[in-house]
Amino acid sequence: MYFLFSILYLSILFSENEKSLPHYFTEEELINKSLIYSMSRDTEPPLSPVRNIAEFEPMQGVLIRYPFGISTSMIQEIAEDVIIYCLVSQALQNSAYNSMNNAGVDMSKVEFITGSTDSYWTRDYGPWWVVDGNKNIGVVDFTYNRPRPNDNAAPYKVSDYLNTSYYATDVVHCGGNYMTDGYGISASSTLVYEENNMSNNQVNQNMLDYYGVHTYHTVEDPNNTYIDHIDCWGKFLSPQKLLIRSVSGTHPQYNEIEEVVSYFESTLNSYGEPWEIFRVYTPNNQPYTNSLILNNKVFVPLMNSSWDDDALDVYEQALPGYEILGYTGSWESTDALHCRTKGIPDLGMIQIFHNPLNDIYEPQIEGYNVLATIDDLSQMGLVYDDLKVFWKNNSSSEFMPIQMSICDIDIPDCYQSNIPPQQEDTDIQYFITAQDYSGRYDRLPIAGYYDFSVVATQLFDSGDINMDNITNxxxxxxxxxxxxxxxxxxxxxxxxxxxxxxxxxxxxxxxxxxxxxxxx
Structure with missing residues (x-):
């Protein structure tokens, strides 16, 4: 009875507030903060093994809400490549349509998910996605850390609209305070422990059971603000790369930020190697880490600051080959475009997992082994002739393909190929491609390339094509x-x-x- 009364109370309290609720708790919400726990929808966890999908994996769309928190120009850019899934109340759907249509958005790429919302922070309350033990993608929901029932209901609405499986844990959380590498490592500020009525170990167990998170990095938030969200100071750019804000030594949060950097420097990524850490300068608390990675594009919040260009340069250095796009908006240090958007994964994506090659300082007679696991979630079957590694060296103008074959070692869905030994010291760039019979064509990385340096392996002279040590x-x-x-x-x-x-x-x-x- 208490549960039904609580939900009814909250629904009445917030049903007319689609435009007005802030990122922080209102005074009335603080009074009723305990009602958050009545919004839980706890279910059994997905079939294991469970893998939480990362932001930088293939996406078929982006979840936003009307009234918007981002510009229609940004919506137009997103709709060039993927579907806009727009949460909107039935009463406002025509307004949402007209707003986007008048701005030149490709409306064939817009789909409306009807229902009331309390705010436009779809990152914070939107669905988190997993691949379950049956290799199906579904939603694993959490309890939103605001007493906002309409927002809290959004993940179920999205799951129902897309006809995916739906699971829920009673962990209180929010998307702005969460990032994952897609391999079982995730990170948040310690807010996740503070806002739950369970032990830290119970939170961690829930994250393992429902999201497949075996390593959960939780750190004290270094920013000293009301929000304590990790996306205000850090971001996983890939399973190997991490972006963290930097400030001058005179900034009041300098020591706290550097302590976080030191912490991650002492940890290893999912392949047991140190993180490659990039720093973006935020002297006036600019929200440059609050960006959105969307397939081959990165949307970065800009503040009309003299440091904007430097921030874009950092992303270009960290993610070579990606299209880096800057957007101004009603951003704050605690709230920018990442908070207001949420990726929807390609529900039939081709999963490609690979640990990029490191620099090699000894001659390699057999060449450089590229090993990857490739699995089509469409279950339509891989086109084996299109499993390839494309590579080039410093002398190359174009990438050259090499066919991949089944691995010699007994690893499911494992494929490999060898980049040939090099005649001289050089840098090598490469990427992996795959196609399945659903028509999907995916690559890793999604844009750009991996790179490593090698020393010469002098096996045969140029011209000795049959490699018999005689040119004839x-x-x-x-x-x-x-x-x-x-x-x-x-x-x-x-x-x-x-x-x-x-x-x-x-x-x-x-x-x-x-x-x-x-x-x-």
Missing amino acids: ILDVVLIVNYVLGIGELDPYQIQLSDLNNDMIINILDVILIVNLILEN
Whole structure:
């Protein structure tokens, strides 16, 4: 009876407040803060193993709310690539449509999920996504840490609209105070412990059972604000990279921020390696870490500050190949565009997992082994001929493909290929691609490339295409057949054939190899 009264009370209290509720607790909400716990929808956890999907994985859409918290120009940009899922009350749906349509948004990319909301912080109350033991994507809900029943109901509405599984834990939490690497490591401020009526160990167990989080980093919030959200000072950029704000030594929070940096420097990523930590300068508490990674784009909040360009540069250095886009708005140090958007994952994505190669300082006769696990959640089947590694070195103008094959070691869904040994010291850039029979084509990283440095492995001289330590007419036959399209060469043989280092094997290389033979 108390539960029904509480929900009814809260619904009446907030039903008319779609435009007015702030990010922080109102005075009335503080009085009724205990009613948060009546909003819980605890269910059994998903079938294990469970994997929590990260922000930087393939997304099919973005969840926003009307009245908007972001500009229609940003909505227009998002809709160029993915679906806009817009939470809106039935009474305001026409207004939402007209607002976007008048701004030039592609309305074929907009879908409305009807129902009242209390605020536009979809990051904080929106759905968290997992892949369960049946390899299905579903929602695992939490109890929103504000006594706002309409917002708290949003994850269920989204799950119902998309026809996905729905689970819920009674952990009180919010999305702005949570980030995950997609491999079982997550992080929050200690607010998550403070706002729950259970022990820290019970919170951690819930995170393991419902989200597959085996390592939960919880740190004291270094910003000393009312919000204590991790996205106000840090962000996982990938399973290997972490962005943390920086300030001058005279800033009142300098010591606290550097303590957080030291903490993460003492921890390891999911592959047992140190984090690659990037710093973005926020001298006046600019919310540069409060960005949205959306497939191959990164949306960064700008403050019309002299430090805006430097912030964009940091993202470009950390995520080479991504399109970095800056947007102004009604941002605050505690609230920017990440707080007001929430990615919706591609429900049939191709999962690609790979630990990027590190610099290699010894010659590698077998080349450089690229190993990845690739799994199509569409369950339509992988197109094996399209599982490839694309690579290039300092002399290359274009990426060259190498076919992947099933791994020699007994790992499910494991594929590998070898980037050939290099004739000289060089940097290598590469990425992995996969296609399935649903028509999906995914790559890792989603944009850009991985890179590592190698030293030369002098195995054979240029022109010795058959690798018998003699350059002769047999090598000429091989290269001619390749140029004519009646013969194949492996990636290392192609390197040996490219005598003019233009990354194209043609008649010019044939002439050079003939001259090389005549000179000898």
